[in-house]
Amino acid sequence: MDFTNPLVYGVPCFLGLILLELSYSKHHKEKKDLYNYKDLGASLTMGIGSAIIAPLTKTIAAIVLFNFIYNIFNPEINGIRTNIMGYQSFGYVWYVWLLCQLADDFSYYWFHRQNHNVRVLWAAHIVHHSSDNFNLGTAVRNGWFTVLYKPFFYMWMPAIGFPPEMVVVCLGIESLWQFQLHSVFIPKLGFLEKIFNTHTMHQVHHAQNFEYMDKNHGGFLNIFDKIFGTWKELDENIDIKYGVTHPPNSYNPLVILTHEYKDIWNDMKKSKNWYHKFMYAFAAPGWSHDGSTLTIKQQRKLLTKQVNA
Known part of the structure; x- marks a missing residue:
């Protein structure tokens, strides 16, 4: 059919x-x-x-x-x-x-x-x-x-x-x-x-x-x-900021399409360890081998620890 x-x-x-x-x-x-x-x-x-x-x-x-x-x-x-x-x-x-x-x-x-x-x-x-x-x-x-x-x-x-x-x-x-x-x-x-x-x-x-x-x-x-724990209701008292934390800052379609791949490549060059290189490509956004940047999940765990400390 x-x-x-x-x-x-x-x-x-x-x-x-x-x-x-x-x-x-x-x-x-x-x-x-x-x-x-x-x-x-x-x-x-x-x-x-x-x-x-x-x-x-x-x-x-x-x-x-x-x-x-x-x-x-x-x-x-x-x-x-x-x-x-x-x-x-x-x-x-x-x-x-x-x-x-x-x-x-x-x-x-x-x-x-x-x-x-x-x-x-x-x-x-x-x-x-x-x-x-x-x-x-x-x-x-x-x-x-x-x-x-x-x-x-x-x-x-x-x-x-x-x-x-x-x-x-x-x-x-x-x-x-x-x-x-x-x-x-x-x-x-x-x-x-x-x-x-x-x-x-x-x-x-x-x-x-x-x-x-x-x-x-x-x-x-x-x-x-x-x-699976990813639902969140809109709080009308919060002013929403749309977009991403690392934007392309360009209206050029090619930049918009490729800027994150460029960022991945640059991050992979930060370490000679092949595991680190793999993680920069396949871990969650924000992962870093030295803790200089954190994933959203890591940030939330850190915040929870700080609140409970």
Whole structure:
């Protein structure tokens, strides 16, 4: 069965909604500085590049990787797709779609969380966080290299029996949800805040405030953040500072794309020890061999010790 990736229809809507929010913000006294035109230009350049690269890599993921995994783990037996565990592979009934979307959300949580916990992955993902503005333009500010490894976080889904095209559609739906979260105009949504990852929660995720960093990695739902200890509610009494602690300080797309890789390389040269070099690339951002810089987790442990001392 063939399906169209929902992002095919989403991209024109993205541009229209960005224009609408931009126009509205310029006539809204408190939000007139929501958009910086140079920053928006950089974000749109990132988005256009992603739109060109993504179809190529997603085609490889869907046609080659996901189908390869699906066929290996779900061979046809007497004309029926059967998982190697002995059950019939999943079909297209409505509840399987819901299960697939839930599985996608679980995968997205760990993909997103590892983007913040593994520095070489952070080097690709930091592009999305590098703007000190939070708006729908920032939503399309995507790194060009994340698409190279993202499919590997979803390989288990076709392996257990979800059809590859279903996985790709759910990935597209997830992206649509993620786009619209990048707005400051949507307030807390009451009861829905208990279930879904909402706009205010995503504001927390994009903040560089110490208490907010590395929080709210979820896609649709916030349940996985709550289960695995990374959920944080927005405190409306805290002024949010968006962006990253080590920004590119440039609107040049090439600088935005590569500045963290350059920083990793420079850090690796600080020590001749190969373990240290490895850790500078694969430990959490902020790790250092001499304690000159600390990860967020290390900083929080140190703060706890100081408070309890």
